[in-house]
Amino acid sequence: MKLFIGFVTKEFYHIFRDKRSLFILFGMPIVQILLFGFAITNEINNVDIAILDHSKDATTKEIINKISTSKYFSIKQHIEREADIETVFKKGKVKAVLNFEKDFSKNLIKDYQATVQIISDATDPNTANTISNYVSSILQNYLQEQNKGIKINYVIISQPRMVYNPELKSVYMFVPGVMTIILMLVSAMMTSISITREKELGTMEILLVSPIKPFQVIIGKVFPYIFLSIINAIVIVLLSIFIFKMPVQGSLFLLGVESVLFIISALALGILISTISATQQTAMMISLMGLMLPVILLSGFIFPISSMPVPLQIISNVIPAKWFIIILKGIMLKGVGLQFIWKETLILFGMTFFFIVLSVKKYKIRLE
Incomplete structure (x- = not known):
C-alpha cells in the first residue's frame, strides 16, 4: 500500500512540475467558461x-x-x-x-x-x-x-x-457544455498522454516488473486526474453561480454523482486511447479529433441535434457527452431528480462499463 501511495504522490508531483499541464488543468477551464459566455444564434429543424x-x-x-x-x-x-x-x-x-x-x-x-x-x-x-x-x-x-x-x-x-431561463441568458446553455468539454479534456486526453508517456520513455516496463501490480499502475496514473477533474467541476459550478448568477435548481449531491460517473467514463476512454497509441503526439491527436470535436459538434452543446442530418443524429447517441449535457441541464436548470434522468444515467453507466471492459481487455493484450 505504501508503494501505491508513493506512486500516486509521484504522479501529483509530475503534474505540478509541468507548467503546460497546469495550464490545461486549471487555466483552460476558467478561460473557456468566461469566453463562452456569449450568444450563438442557430437555425432549428424538426x-x-x-x-x-x-x-x-x-x-x-x-x-x-x-x-x-x-x-x-x-x-x-x-x-x-x-x-x-x-x-x-x-x-x-x-x-x-x-x-x-x-x-x-x-x-x-x-x-x-x-x-x-x-x-x-x-x-x-x-x-x-x-x-x-x-x-x-x-x-x-x-x-x-x-x-x-x-x-x-x-x-x-x-x-x-x-x-427555466426567462431572461434568455446564453451562459445557461454554455456552462453545461463547457463543463463537459473540460472534464473530457482533463480526464481523457491528459490520462491518455500520461500513460503513453510512460510507454514512449520505456518506463512502463519498469513499472510493470515492480512490486506494484499492473491494475495499481493504471489506477495510480488516473487517480490524480479524477481528483483534479472533480476540482475543475466544482470551480466551474462556483463560477457559474457567483459570476454568471446561474441557479442550480436540483440536488448538488446528484450533480456530483453524475459528474463522477462521466469523469470515470472519460478516464476509461483515455486508457483505451493509450492502449492504441505509441506516442504522446498520437494520443493527443486521437483525443482531439476523436473526442473533443464530437463533444463540441455532436453533443447538442452548440448545435441542436434535432436540426442535424439523420446519420449525425444516430452517431450522436454513442457520444457520452450528449447524455451528460442532458443530465446537467436537467439538474442545474430544471431541478429534476433521478426519476427524470434515469435513462440518460443508465446509458452513461452502460457506456462507462463498456469502455472499462474494453480498456482492460486491450491493456492486457498489449502486455502479452
Whole structure:
C-alpha cells in the first residue's frame, strides 16, 4: 500500500512540475467558461413540440396541421392539462408547448382576435427564442391566407413565455457544455498522454516488473486526474453561480454523482486511447479529433441535434457527452431528480462499463 501511495504522490508531483499541464488543468477551464459566455444564434429543424388545445375546433386543427407540416417542428404529443406542461419539459424531449385558448375559433370570428401562448424551454435560450419567432411567423402566414378579401382582418396574438431561463441568458446553455468539454479534456486526453508517456520513455516496463501490480499502475496514473477533474467541476459550478448568477435548481449531491460517473467514463476512454497509441503526439491527436470535436459538434452543446442530418443524429447517441449535457441541464436548470434522468444515467453507466471492459481487455493484450 505504501508503494501505491508513493506512486500516486509521484504522479501529483509530475503534474505540478509541468507548467503546460497546469495550464490545461486549471487555466483552460476558467478561460473557456468566461469566453463562452456569449450568444450563438442557430437555425432549428424538426424540433419536438407539444400541443395543449383547449378549443379543439376547426381553426386550431388547421393551424396545428400547418405547423406540423413545416420542416421546423414535429408534434411529439398532445396534452390535456396545463399541469402536464412542466412534466413534459422535465422529460427533456419537448422544447415548446403551444397553448391554444378556449373558444379560439369563436373568439377569432366574434372579436377578430385569438391568443396562442408559446411556452418554450429556455435552457437553450437561442433555440427557445428561435422557436418563438418561427411559430409567430407561421401564425402570421396563416393569417395572411385567411384575411384575403376580408375587410376586417383577423388577429392571432402569440404570447411567448420562456421557462427555466426567462431572461434568455446564453451562459445557461454554455456552462453545461463547457463543463463537459473540460472534464473530457482533463480526464481523457491528459490520462491518455500520461500513460503513453510512460510507454514512449520505456518506463512502463519498469513499472510493470515492480512490486506494484499492473491494475495499481493504471489506477495510480488516473487517480490524480479524477481528483483534479472533480476540482475543475466544482470551480466551474462556483463560477457559474457567483459570476454568471446561474441557479442550480436540483440536488448538488446528484450533480456530483453524475459528474463522477462521466469523469470515470472519460478516464476509461483515455486508457483505451493509450492502449492504441505509441506516442504522446498520437494520443493527443486521437483525443482531439476523436473526442473533443464530437463533444463540441455532436453533443447538442452548440448545435441542436434535432436540426442535424439523420446519420449525425444516430452517431450522436454513442457520444457520452450528449447524455451528460442532458443530465446537467436537467439538474442545474430544471431541478429534476433521478426519476427524470434515469435513462440518460443508465446509458452513461452502460457506456462507462463498456469502455472499462474494453480498456482492460486491450491493456492486457498489449502486455502479452
